[in-house]
Amino acid sequence: xxxxxxxxxxxxxxxxxxxxxxxxxxxxxxxxxxxxxxxxxxxxxxxxxxxxxxxxxxxxxxxxxxxxxxxxxxxxxxxxxxxxxxxxxxxxxxxxxxxxxxxxxxxxxxxxxxxxxxxxxxxxxxxxxxxxxxxxxxxxxxxxxxxxxxxxxxxxxxx
Amino acid sequence: xxxxxxxxxxxxxxxxxxxxxxxxxxxxxxxxxxxxxxxxxxxxxxxxxxxxxxxxxxxxxxxxxxxxxxxxxxxxxxxxxxxxxxxxxxxxxxxxxxxxxxxxxxxxxxxxxxxxxxxxxxxxxxxxxxxxxxxxxxxxxxxxxxxxxxxxxxxxxxxxxxxxxxxxxxxxxxxxxxxxxxxxxxxxxxxxxxxxxxxxxxxxxxxxxxxxxxxxxxxxxxxxxxxxxxxxxxxxxxxxxxxxxxxxxxxxxxxxxxxxxxxxxxxxxxxxxxxxxxxxxxxxxxxxxxxxxxxxxxxxxxxxxxxxxxxxxxxxxxxxxxxxxxxxxxxxxxxxxxxxxxxxxxxxxxxxxxxxxxxxxxxxxxxxxxxxxxxxxxxxxxxxxxxxxxxxxxxxxxxxxxxxxxxxxxxxxxxxxxxxxxxxxxxxxxxxxxxxxxxxxxxxxxxxxxxxxxxxxxxxxxxxxxxxxxxxxxxxxxxxxxxxxxxxxxxxxxxxxxxxxxxxxxxxxxxxxxxxxxxxxxxxxxxxxxxxxxxxxxxxxxx
Ligand SMILES: Cc1cc2nc3c(=O)[nH]c(=O)nc-3n(C[C@H](O)[C@H](O)[C@H](O)COP(=O)(O)O)c2cc1C
Ligand code: SF4
Ligand code: FES
Numbered sequence: 001x002x003x004x005x006x007x008x009x010x011x012x013x014x015x016x017x018x019x020x021x022x023x024x025x026x027x028x029x030x031x032x033x034x035x036x037x038x039x040x041x042x043x044x045x046x047x048x049x050x051x052x053x054x055x056x057x058x059x060x061x062x063x064x065x066x067x068x069x070x071x072x073x074x075x076x077x078x079x080x081x082x083x084x085x086x087x088x089x090x091x092x093x094x095x096x097x098x099x100x101x102x103x104x105x106x107x108x109x110x111x112x113x114x115x116x117x118x119x120x121x122x123x124x125x126x127x128x129x130x131x132x133x134x135x136x137x138x139x140x141x142x143x144x145x146x147x148x149x150x151x152x153x154x155x156x157x158x159x
Numbered sequence: 160x161x162x163x164x165x166x167x168x169x170x171x172x173x174x175x176x177x178x179x180x181x182x183x184x185x186x187x188x189x190x191x192x193x194x195x196x197x198x199x200x201x202x203x204x205x206x207x208x209x210x211x212x213x214x215x216x217x218x219x220x221x222x223x224x225x226x227x228x229x230x231x232x233x234x235x236x237x238x239x240x241x242x243x244x245x246x247x248x249x250x251x252x253x254x255x256x257x258x259x260x261x262x263x264x265x266x267x268x269x270x271x272x273x274x275x276x277x278x279x280x281x282x283x284x285x286x287x288x289x290x291x292x293x294x295x296x297x298x299x300x301x302x303x304x305x306x307x308x309x310x311x312x313x314x315x316x317x318x319x320x321x322x323x324x325x326x327x328x329x330x331x332x333x334x335x336x337x338x339x340x341x342x343x344x345x346x347x348x349x350x351x352x353x354x355x356x357x358x359x360x361x362x363x364x365x366x367x368x369x370x371x372x373x374x375x376x377x378x379x380x381x382x383x384x385x386x387x388x389x390x391x392x393x394x395x396x397x398x399x400x401x402x403x404x405x406x407x408x409x410x411x412x413x414x415x416x417x418x419x420x421x422x423x424x425x426x427x428x429x430x431x432x433x434x435x436x437x438x439x440x441x442x443x444x445x446x447x448x449x450x451x452x453x454x455x456x457x458x459x460x461x462x463x464x465x466x467x468x469x470x471x472x473x474x475x476x477x478x479x480x481x482x483x484x485x486x487x488x489x490x491x492x493x494x495x496x497x498x499x500x501x502x503x504x505x506x507x508x509x510x511x512x513x514x515x516x517x518x519x520x521x522x523x524x525x526x527x528x529x530x531x532x533x534x535x536x537x538x539x540x541x542x543x544x545x546x547x548x549x550x551x552x553x554x555x556x557x558x559x560x561x562x563x564x565x566x567x568x569x570x571x572x573x574x575x576x577x578x579x580x581x582x583x584x585x586x587x588x589x590x591x592x593x594x595x596x597x598x599x600x601x602x603x604x605x606x607x608x609x610x611x612x613x614x615x616x617x618x619x620x621x622x623x624x625x626x627x628x629x630x631x632x633x634x635x636x637x638x639x640x641x642x643x644x645x646x647x648x649x650x651x652x653x654x655x656x657x658x659x660x661x662x663x664x665x666x667x668x669x670x671x672x673x674x675x676x677x678x679x680x681x682x683x684x685x686x687x688x689x690x691x692x693x694x695x696x697x698x699x700x701x702x
Contacts, residue, residue, distance in 0.1 A: 018454065019454035019455075020435070020437050020451065020454055021434075021435060023437075024396075024435070024437065051455075054456050055454070055455065055456055058439060058456040058457065058613075059396075059436075059437035059438045059439050059457075060437070060438030060439065061396045061397070061436075061437040061438035062437055062438075076603070076606075077358035077359070077557065077603070077607060078358055078359065078516075078553070078557060078589055078600060078603050078604060078607075079358060079359040079515040079516050079587075079589055081600070081603050082516050082517055082589070082591050082592070082595050082600070083516070083517065113610075115356055115358060115440060115607065115610075115611070116356070116357070116358035116359060116360070116361075117397065118355070118360075118361035118364050118397075118398075119175075119176060119213065119361075120358075120359050120361065120513065120515040120516075120521070120587075121211065121212070121213040121214060121361075121513070121515065121521040121522050121523075122176060122213040122214065122521075123515065123516075123521075130399070131179060132175045132176050132178075132179045133179065134176060134179075134213065
């Protein structure tokens with residue numbers, strides 16, 4: 001994927017404006033911002049690799065490591081916490097057998113903690129990929145994840 | 160939404176949550192049912208922005224009847240169409256009564272104390288239609304300002320209105336604008352801060368998704384007042400729908416000549432672009448936001464110079480919150496004294512709050528400044544569920560202060576809350592019941608700060624880590640009486656010496672909790688017990 005210098009250096013007064021957006025696009029195409037990808041961005045933009053790496057590791061939506069097929073964003077901020085998020089998270093950790101930050105061995109789920117998703121009116125809340133779930137209980141959360149598993153299995157069975 | 164043509168409108172609020180509850184299928188079923196009943200000429204279905212009441216699933220609002228149906232599913236559609244739309248009988252079993260949308264107050268209980276200025280259109284108009292916004296007097300303020308007011312007059316009106324910024328600090332908006340207006344520079348910028356990372360806060364998202372043009376019009380007026388020709392909306396990357404709606408609104412405004420060159424023939428140029436965030440709470444801090452917009456790590460800058468002097472790319476820049484900007488068209492259209500009839504003399508206007516935590520009716524409300532906490536929690540939010548007692552409330556998100564039961568009658572305004580060591584912050588209002596433990600919650604706050612600290616200065620980077628260690632000791636039964644003093648000293652130092660607002664505000668809830676609930680901290684530290692039974696004491700387990 002060719003990266004035009006213009007996209008990042010911009011013109012005149014506004015250099016580097018879209019480095020973050022460029023990294024986002026690279027991540028979409030390559031899955032994650034591996035060292036290889038970042039080196040390529042550095043080579044093609046002329047920006048130092050250290051600077052690019054600094055940006056890539058600063059933001060939660062950018063990631064330098066590969067993720068599972070579904071990213072689970074679980075909120076544990078106070079509004080979710082006071083409505084029982086901890087017990088839900090414990091159930092998810094047990095169900096998946098991985099800690100926050102880790103990916104399940106089958107590569108299906110990556111469990112991630114996130115800041116408030118703006119769904120506090122239906123706290124506790126989480127997102128799985130782009131799907132939103134609220135009013136979670138331990139049982140409900142496990143049923144939701146089980147659903148993704150089943151769907152995945154069926155897709156494999158049919159393909 | 161014009162009232163000519165269709166006689167009734169069915170409003171469906173669309174947001175990520177209602178979509179997950181099947182709002183799209185409900186809308187499709189409605190379209191089909193209306194076609195089958197030959198009602199398409201008299202009834203129009205409108206997708207609106209969210210109204211912030213998620214506890215009722217998919218909502219369906221019948222306008223102008225003022226009836227709000229909740230938890231609507233595809234199966235309810237035939238009944239609603241037949242009974243309500245054809246036979247004019249309300250389907251009582253599906254009506255929800257604790258939701259207020261737009262002007263409908265006939266059936267809602269939580270109405271009386273609310274005043275909807277900022278949220279005037281939210282849930283009522285189609286946010287993807289500029290025509291709808293214009294039909295609701297949108298862009299009237301801009302038209303009037305550009306054709307018959309000078310920039311100075313606009314600035315004076317905003318100054319005289321006394322509006323204070325709604326992003327947290329409450330700085331007078333007119334004063335901020337006048338700093339930028341005074342500067343001479345080849346380029347000035349207006350930046351709308353839509354980063355909204357504060358836990359418990361989602362008001363800006365609901366404004367962006369429910370009424371994006373009111374924010375654009377506010378930016379346009381700000382640009383005119385200070386002489387800026389370029390604006391950016393910096394939106395939190397997670398807010399996919401906000402980003403899409405705002406982009407669409409910008410395109411529409413451009414195609415109607417309300418953005419771009421020579422707007423309404425006035426000779427004034429102004430254009431707006433969306434910038435996406437990438438997930439970092441600190442990027443809500445205005446100088447970190449500017450760094451991020453320049454493509455860098457979002458680390459706060461030294462102040463001064465303040466952004467109105469030297470902001471984006473070193474140029475004078477006004478950074479304003481979404482809610483602040485959404486107020487501006489109303490102020491310019493109706494005048495400063497009109498605005499001052501709402502709120503208190505020292506803190507005019509309304510405030511949008513998100514009511515979250517242990518509360519019967521969570522969601523989005525707008526109330527006049529000066530309302531008491533008690534009124535908000537018990538009259539509007541209907542109190543605390545499951546018969547539990549009130550432990551404390553936190554105003555202003557995770558960086559906000561703590562208010563105990565004895566402080567329920569403090570008026571909610573910037574100045575009055577400051578007197579009790581709190582603030583309005585971003586407008587999150589977290590209610591906590593007595594099944595919770597205050598030490599456990601303080602640990603939760605500190606986890607947040609520790610995670611979100613940008614790492615630039617030692618006091619905050621190391622301080623939040625140390626605080627977390629100490630609190631972890633307390634909540635796991637490893638505490639020591641000296642820990643309480645340690646927490647206090649560390650907090651006071653952070654407050655004094657941290658580089659930016661995050662590190663300076665992080666101690667606010669910690670010190671507030673310590674001051675009001677010291678005996679609970681002592682129980683954890685000295686006798687290793689948690690009266691709420693929340694903290695799992697290792698000592699207890701061993702005993
Ligand atoms: C850590 C931190 C996070 C902040 N987050 C936000 C935010 O998400 N949205 C916002 O409008 N202001 C936020 N602010 C306040 C901004 O720095 C700034 O004061 C505000 O955008 C100014 O707009 P106003 O004058 O309209 O309130 C934050 C401040 C700090 C210190
Ligand atoms: S106080 Fe915290 S967030 Fe602010 S500059 Fe220091 S480390 Fe960064
Ligand atoms: S605190 Fe969890 S979604 Fe807001």
